[in-house]
């Protein structure tokens with residue numbers, strides 16, 4: 004059994020080794036002022052902890068740990084392995100990664116190591132073990148944090164060798180591999196495992212083939228390399244975890260993820276984690292629905308359990324082209340948005356603003372001014388005080404949803420490596436578009452993996468499920484047979500898990516389920532548009548909607564036509580279809596349409612299966628709910644800059660931030676938050 008985290012975490016990344024010791028007491032005093040109860044350290048301190056191969060220097064960290072313990076501040080202890088010391092890169096240069104252009108990197112960045120390097124694994128395992136041994140008995144050590152934001156791919160000879168071994172395990176024989184990779188094409192037959200070459204810019208990847216996206220001469224190879232790299236990050240992380248567990252088997256372990264981060268299959272990586280955590284850095288123009296989607300994705304990675312918000316900035320960032328300030332109230336609003344979707348922490352990067360290097364103008368809890376008498380300081384104080392009063396019952400409370408949106412990394416890779424139909428294919432964009440249709444109605448959504456159990460959901464949406472295994476297709480069909488509603492789109496069900504086309508007419512995997520045959524697929528250039536026009540004799544869609552990017556030319560084979568295309572040679576042919584299948588229904592949307600179509604279609608589907616909003620509220624107001632034993636916590640987040648009013652449902656509710664009864668009509672200021680608690684049965 005892992006030790007539970009028993010309080011709501013508030014604090015952030017703490018880098019005391021960037022400061023003289025006499026600042027540390029002041030750090031603690033300011034932490035107390037803000038009600039900070041948790042810090043994450045020492046994320047990038049490997050150089051200071053191991054200044055030479057046979058020399059360790061834990062003295063300073065001992066002092067910091069003692070100071071934090073004496074002041075009852077929790078520690079999320081990070082292994083410092085995201086940046087190896089200079090001596091290590093110098094002495095073991097093969098530890099440095101080789102990039103897609105075939106260049107061996109030099110020392111100087113972070114996450115600048117070959118993920119499969121035996122030397123890196125030996126040293127990272129060693130420092131993890133030393134730290135676990137040394138700090139195992141500190142009662143304020145609540146969580147391990149492995150490395151930091153994994154993500155750098157490597158194409159060195161050692162990785163090539165590891166890739167060959169990985170392929171041997173997956174495919175067994177070179178014949179199977181030749182078949183799975185369709186190597187008869189362009190005479191790419193492999194005679195021996197040695198013939199396998201990692202797909203890079205000097206072999207089979209095509210740099211920026213589609214705008215800023217790489218293409219591939221063989222997508223099957225490219226997708227497998229991404230799978231292999233994901234597994235490499237997993238085993239690299241597990242190498243450190245094994246060392247830590249020798250000393251602290253009961254302390255949970257996490258690593259900080261980044262939401263829709265393309266290089267790593269986070270569903271795969273998360274399998275090994277005790278806690279899933281992530282770093283939330285939206286830009287000022289990101290819609291609230293996109294942030295919500297990433298929180299729900301993170302909760303999906305945690306298999307529905309609460310997760311941690313490991314990092315966000317209290318104010319501006321430094322690495323965006325324009326580092327806008329968080330407007331008053333936005334930091335608090337976005338903090339509660341994380342909690343509303345299942346986070347049990349509000350943690351920041353970073354505690355004290357650095358004086359030098361690239362993050363010196365990134366906001367921190369303590370700014371360069373050195374005190375908290377600032378706009379952000381006051382907002383942080385207010386938030387810290389509020390969080391300290393939150394009911395700990397919330398820690399176990401989980402979100403519940405009857406709608407699942409499928410998100411799959413290998414499918415993302417394959418769809419976007421694809422040479423055709425369009426460079427404007429964008430997986431995250433289309434998944435978010437469907438998510439937003441539910442979000443706007445405040446209908447809760449779970450984001451689930453391709454391996455997830457679909458039983459128990461009323462609606463499963465799989466936007467652009469281009470690549471699907473026979474197993475997934477069978478589970479989706481079973482789900483619909485049993486009464487479920489399934490929604491999918493253009494460029495779905497086309498290829499198997501190796502990116503080989505499923506024969507017999509598109510969308511091969513779902514043709515009978517959807518009751519359609521897609522004969523042709525038209526890719527429109529940006530200035531070409533078409534329209535989706537609601538068909539007569541149906542009551543799902545009512546109008547005409549702008550559409551573009553992709554238009555499928557469809558023949559129905561049993562499906563009912565809900566809408567047709569308005570223009571071009573396929574005018575009048577189906578654009579949106581509905582098919583009865585078993586006890587359920589399957590919908591197909593053959594194009595990329597404006598928001599209104601998805602709002603209406605998802606709205607009708609929700610009515611069909613009696614999915615109701617959590618609460619009726621005006622536009623721009625987000626509502627979610629977390630359920631604990633005997634209580635429900637409802638979060639109302641006003642994303643509008645102006646005030647909003649709505650009515651609470653009948654019954655007794657408590658304002659969870661003010662510990663006072665609350666009822667009737669509520670007025671919420673711009674960017675304000677209400678959390679109310681309601682007693683429930685069961």
Ligand code: GLA
Nearest residue numbers: 151152282284314320352365
């Ligand atoms: C990431 C890192 C942090 C810091 C922040 C800055 O999330 O994990 O170390 O660099 O970005 O936004």
Ligand code: ZN
Nearest residue numbers: 117157159162
């Ligand atoms: Zn390598």
